[in-house]
Every structure is written in structure tokens, then in C-alpha cells.
Amino acid sequence: MHMLVRYAMKLGTALLLAAHAHAATPAQPDAECIVPSKPGGGFDLTCKLAQKGMQIVAPKRADAAMHIGYLPGGIGAVAWSAYTSQRRAEADTLVAFSGGSLLNIALGKFGNASVNDVRWVAALAADYGMIAVRDDAPYRNLRELVDALKRDPSKVAIGAGGTIGSQDWIKMALIAKHDRIAPKSLRFVAFEGGGEAFTALMAGHVQVVSGDASEASLHIGTGKIRVLAVLSDARLPGVLANVPTAREQGFDVSWPLIRGVYMGPKVPDADYRKWVAKFDRALATQAFNDVRAGYGLYPFAMTGAELTDYIRQTVDNYGRQVKELGLIR
Template sequence: MQEPARRGAARWWRVASIALVAIALIGCQKQVAGDHPECIAPAKPGGGYDLTCRLLANGLQKTGLMTTPMIVSYMPGGIGAVAYNHVNATRDHDGDLVVAASTGAAVNLALGKFGSYDADAVRWLGAFAADYGVLVVAADSPYKTLSDLVAALKKDPGSVVAGAGGSIGSQDWMKIALVAKRAAGVAPKDLRFVSYEGGGEAMGSLLGHHIDVFTGDASEMAGHIGSGKIRVLAILADQRLGGVYSDIPTAKEQGYDIEWPTWRGFYMGPNVTDANYETWVARLKKLAATDQFKTMRTKQGLFPEARFGADFDDYVVNQAHEFEALARQVGLK
């Protein structure tokens, strides 16, 4: 055999060997997951989806609502698109599988980022925690109130630099886009927005005066409130939050009808049985009502939310339709 042919054969065997190992590993994962309930976090470890899965897994174990440990696995890609497609294509009947989701999933579905599947392609299970958007400036910012920021945007939208851990079209971009569109009456395309890898990096840029406004979530601010380094101009909730947030006004209080609640919850495959679906609905309801879980949720800086079963399914599908209309308003579709 000539040298090029030998090298080609060797490469073929290496590729074949890797493929066989991968197939074996997938088979092992399925066997393990088949023996345990599983929660897929559609992102890398350490983010909000990981937190959502671990809250569920730890909560069920600590409250005794489930004696078999729950597996938390990770499936990053497309900000949830890979997991959404995976569940629909290959695990649509799996009654032991739930997938973490949030308002961001509804936004991405509205923008068509999950491929051929839309919001009613899965069975939305329930939400057991919530967070709320915030608009934050540095303590020495000239913007003392939300009205100051709105006035600056009206005068010259290019004079205000906003930033967050997300790109244009993301939840965090939507928050400043809504302020621009609904409060200031300017086109969101005229905004200056800087995208960061995460909220921590964006907050660092705010404190370093590289951006003027940080758009994030209230849970991210718990450790910063009282530091004297920031000012939260508004919380995008329907009413004031308690605890460390009790002195921070909502946008509604200041005359602007802008809210951005972020639910944290789960969905299941489209073809799971009604019995499996209702079993998980009952588990989530019982878990959310326990004092142990409420304490765990508070420690993570999250807020109460309790929407389950058919009510939640209808809510998410309708929310995706609303976000689609919003995307058109702000020039994304």
C-alpha cells in the first residue's frame, strides 16, 4: 500500500473509532438518564438555566417530593435552540425529562431563532420563580430619575450608551428598546448598545464609565444595592419589590407603562402522556408551596412565581405571539 493510502486508511480508522466511542457514550448517557429523572439546562454550567435546573433538583430532594436523584445535564447551543430541537426530534415522548426555560425562550421563539418549531411545539410545564428587569446607572450619573434618562433619549438617542450581557434582540436589549420606543418615542435602531459576554462584565463597564446605562435583572443587583456605587432608576415590575428593593420605584410609578418580568420554568416533549405531564405539574405545585423551596429561591435572589399546567402553556404561547408583535414594533422583524 502506498504511503498516502496508508495515511488515508489510518485517518479513516481514527474517525471511525471516535464515532464508535461517541455512540457508546450517548448510549450510556441515555441508560443513566433512563433510570433517573433529568433536567436539561440548555446552556453551559453556571448560568440561569443551570440555576433553574438545580433549584428543581435540590428542591425535590430536600422536600422529599422525589427520592430518586435528578440528573442535571447541559446542552448549550443557539440560546436554547439546540435543546428545543433535540427534545422535539428525539425525546418527544420522554416522561422523565424536563427542560429549563425562561422568558428568553419566548423571545427567541418569537424571533424565529428555534428553527422550524414554534411556541406550541412543546408542552409548557410551569414556572416557579421570577426576576424583573432593571435600569441601572452609576452613582455619579447625571440621570437621577428615569425621566432624566427618557429626556436624554428624546433629545439625542445617540448620546446614551446602554450595555448588557446580551446582543441586540435579547431580553436585556428589549428593556432599553421599550424605554426608547414607548417612553421617549424614538426608534430603537437609533440606540447605542454595547454587547457583553455577561452581566458581570457589563456592570464592570458601567462602574468604569464605559457605558451610561446597564440593563439587567433585579437579582443581579442584590449585592450592589447599598454599595454607594450605583443607582437603580427603575424596576420593570408591576409593583414594588420587597426587601433590599423596597425603596426602588417601578417604571409604572414614574409614569411609564413598561414591565419586564422574567419567569423561570420548564417544558416537556410534545408527546408525553397526560399522566406524566400532570404528575410533573403536581410536583412543581407542591414544591413551590413549601417553605424549604421558598427559602432556597430567596437565597438565589429570585421572586415568587406560580403558574402551572395548561394555564402556563397558554401563557407562554400567547407571550411568544406578543413578543413577535413587539419585535415588529422595535424593528427586529
């Protein structure tokens, strides 16, 4: 009898410990959003925005929130390769993309890549190019910077995400070409993304960053940077509202881009449609609009087949632009 009691007590203790351990183990996230660069910058913002969108759609499932992972390399090329080859059918994995990703497809920087290689889920926001310097830089506006580049381009190091032909390179190339400066004479320093470029700017390793408005929005509140121009058709709302456009300063250059997420090509149709429907619901809410604005991003909402058609047209347009700059034949 005493042995049965002791056994029951031990069994009860074991069950209690097991239940406690189970309760202390956090629920595994339902999904993952992959940032194809190091932390910081526009890709990171895109995944954070997707994460917030899913929390808006299912606020009671905060215990199973979307996880954010990082797979840097080649300005998105490593992630593209992974999810179009080895990880083609992961039904709950999204990968961030931007207009720069689409440009890389047009340039052939993702290898023999095609728009049809992945499943485009949702475009969540618009962003715009911008040119920034440190607050103690001698350049007060875009004209003063371009005049310095015209005098001696070797004295001005320009931090950019990616190498020759990247979207950040093209932004400065278009501005330089507008003033008859040979783009290939510019002194570019390549980084994995906007986060690294701004870190280098703060440290004085580069004098200029060619990047995106959303990235600048993360830093402008520190008082340590000055945004010389935004590459949009009109001034942007929010923290960059006082920054003039390049066009206001005599440079007819605009660089809009979209930010969103894609999935592997072998994701089942039912799972793909599930994600499209989730983002359709999130994008229709005012709460999502507010979060997007808080990240320094701008309205743009498109999903599924409509987005795929838009991306196909955008890649074709980029292909024509890079041919005009002599980047491809």
C-alpha cells in the same frame, strides 16, 4: 487446605475492596436541569430553584439530587433545538425557560418554532425587568440616563442578553421610545445572558445593563451597582424594595416575565405527569416560597395544561408587541 484458605482470603479481600469502591461511588442524579446559557443569570437561577424544589419534595433523597448542566448558545436556541430534535424523549431532563424564550418564539429566533414543540412542565417564579449601572456612574435615576441617551446615544454602551429584538433590547427600546428616541440608535452590546452582561458592567466594558430583577439581586449586595428602575407595576419586596419603578419616574413601561421548565415533546405521558405532580407539591409549600424569595424571585405558580394555555396567550401577546416595534411584519 492452605491453598483454599489463601483463595478464600483473596476472595474476601476482593469483595471488601469492591464493596468499598461501590460505597465510595456517589449515586447518580435522578434528573438533570439544563441551563440554556453560561453560568450566572436568570436561567441558572431557574434550574437552581427547580433543584431546591425537588429537594423539598424528597428531602431524604439528597444523594440523588437533580444535576444542573449547561448548554449555552443563541439565548436558548441551541437547547431548544437539541430537545426538540435529537433529545426529544428524555424523561428526566428539564430545560429552563423564561419570558425571553417565549419572546424568541414569537420573533422566530428559534427557527420555525411553536409553543406545541415542547411539553411545558411548570412555571416556578415571576421576574421583572430592571435597568442598572455601576455605583460610580453619573446617572442617579432613569431620567438622567435617558437624557444622556437623548444627547448622544453612541456614548452609552448598553449590555443586554441577546441582540436586536431580545427582551433586554425591547425593555430599553420601550423606555427610549417613550421619550421619542429611535430604539435603533441605541448602542447595544449583546451577551449570552445576564451573568455575562453584569461581568462586563463591573469591568467597565458597558455603562448600563438592561436585565432582570433577579439578576440584579445577585449583585446589589456588593455595593458596586445601582439599579435605576424596576419594570414592575409596583415596587418589589426584598433587596430591591428601595428602587423606584420606571412608572414612578415618568416612563409607562412594565416588563413582567415568568421562569420555569419544559421537556422534550416525546416524553411519555406518565413521566410528564410525574414531573407536573412533583412541582405541584413543591409549589404548594412555604419552604419553596422562602427559597424563591431568597433567589430574588417573586410568586408565580402554574403547571401542566394551565401553563401551556398561559404560554400560548403570552406568545400571541408578544407577537403583537414586536409588530408594533417593527421587528416582524
